[in-house]
Amino acid sequence: MSVKERKERERAERERLIVRTARELAEQQGWDAVTTRRLAERIEYSQPVLYSHFRGKREIIGAVALEGATELAVGVRAATSGANSRRERVAALARAYLDFAEHNPAVYDALFQLDGGLSYAQEDTPEPLKDAFAALLETLAEVAGDGVDPGPFTETFWAALHGLATLTRAGRLPPEYAEHRVELLVDRLAMV
Amino acid sequence: MSVKERKERERAERERLIVRTARELAEQQGWDAVTTRRLAERIEYSQPVLYSHFRGKREIIGAVALEGATELAVGVRAATSGANSRRERVAALARAYLDFAEHNPAVYDALFQLDGGLSYAQEDTPEPLKDAFAALLETLAEVAGDGVDPGPFTETFWAALHGLATLTRAGRLPPEYAEHRVELLVDRLAMV
DNA sequence: TCACTTGCCTAGCAACGCTAGGATAGATTC
DNA sequence: GAATCTATCCTAGCGTTGCTAGGCAAGTGA
Structure with missing residues (x-):
């Protein structure tokens, strides 16, 4: 055998x-x-x-996406675990997320821009994807604010990060105020 | 002749x-x-x-994008002009933007997802694109907050809307909390 | 009437994702 | 050790894509 x-x-x-x-x-x-x-x-x-x-090119993209999701989760957790205040944790999360998108543009595209045949935000969503979202939720839940559901709050924060990541990389946003935009997001969205 | x-x-x-x-x-x-x-x-x-x-398919996408930019600007201005408070104006802007993305997905893609060969956020950016951003700026400048540059603030708010629009449509965000997410964005990001 | 320009179509190129069918090398059986 | 069987991989090719070369025909001006 x-x-x-x-x-x-x-x-x-x-x-x-x-x-x-x-x-x-x-x-x-x-x-x-x-x-x-x-x-x-x-x-x-x-x-x-x-x-x-693989069934086709799409499934190959999906495989790259899953690999990326795992790394993204690791990266976010590593960044947040080193921070001491809630404010610092959220800022670290945002920077880790945007760094990942900047340094792995193709993987980021596979995850969130291209069709990799994966299902998102459902029961049959692959574990790495669920876990990447969980990594965001862990830090963001504590700054959602009173009476605000951590789920939708995380979704909103994530969407904002995603918008910054994609628009910046596509040349739709000028790079000079990148840090300023992150600060705005962290200071305003999170209740710290 | x-x-x-x-x-x-x-x-x-x-x-x-x-x-x-x-x-x-x-x-x-x-x-x-x-x-x-x-x-x-x-x-x-x-x-x-x-x-x-047209030089090729790309330029055709670009032409559709420019058409869409004009309509988006008109839609946003129409929505905000009917609102009476700053809070209402920002909320109307957000809803008008997301409505446009939802009801014209292909045009929205031509504008912000596909390569239409257009330049963004530069001197040679086509007028319709500049004007669409100006339409956002007009309403958002008044809620940027003290000492916050309206430009980067508008960029950040826009990025958040863009993230919501794209992730929702791609099935990456569950549709049930859509309104809740918009409320969060308006209430937290804007200083009203 | 004749030459010329303009505008359009037919046909074809290289590259794409994907698949059918045959060849070959290795494992299994006697 | 020889024969058969199976699993693995490659060659070749299908239909489609974006884009273009070259020729034909209709309309313009001399």
Whole structure:
């Protein structure tokens, strides 16, 4: 049975290779450059191999998104755990979120801009996505304010961060006041 | 010379037809369905005719975006002009913005999600885009708060609205608390 | 009437996502 | 050790995309 196990291991390894390569390619040249042909060439297999691991390009994007969600959650928790006041925690959360979006634009797109075939905000939502939201909720719940439901409050704060992240990166917002905008968000939205 | 004038008129008319048709098709079936072939068929001309008006598909998206920017500005100004208090004006602005995004998803995408080849937040930014931002600024400047630059404040508020609009429509936010989220944004961000 | 310009269409290119079907290499059986 | 069977992977190709070259025909001016 060890032959079968070895093959399964190799197969899993190749799947990780596909996701990693897709991510690298997307970060280097954008998702438009991630074609099935180019991706296949980079992993040194033929195109149809991709389809033995994923239903299609969409599912590959989804796999990158899930990887990103896990990292985002880790990043946010790491940033907030080092802060001592509620105000500092919220600011750290905002900066960690925007940093992630800035330094991993392709992954961020896979998560929140592109169609990766994932379901959001539902029962069958994949665990990494739920957990990323939970990471935000943990810090934001304590600054929602009296009588304000932490869920919708987190959603609103998150939406604001998402707007800043996407509009800034798309060149729709001038970069000079970036820090000022974050301060505004933290000081006004959070009840600290 | 009247022959030449007639031809110019007809040409301008056909250009409007292209933009209008692209917009209709995009609203009906999404931008993915707006292929040059389908678009050409709908306007009852051949594909290359499109390229005698626009450099490519991107520029057609850009044209739809500019049309949308004008309408968005009109909508926001109409909504705010009917409100009597600062609080009401900001709330009306937020609702008008989100209504526009909800009822014209394809146009909204052309404006803020897709690449229409337009430049934003710069000197050479097309007038309709500048004016749409100005429409937001007019109402939001009066609630920025003491010592807060209205520009970055408007940018921040806008980003929050944009986040709500896109995440809601993409199914990333549950629809049930939509109104609650708007209230939060208005009550907290604006100094009313 | 003839030349010329203008405007449009047919046909085709390279690249896309995805798939059918055949070849080959390895495991299993006798 | 030879034969068969299975699983794995590749070649080739389909239909579609954005975009363009080249030719035809209708209308303009001499």
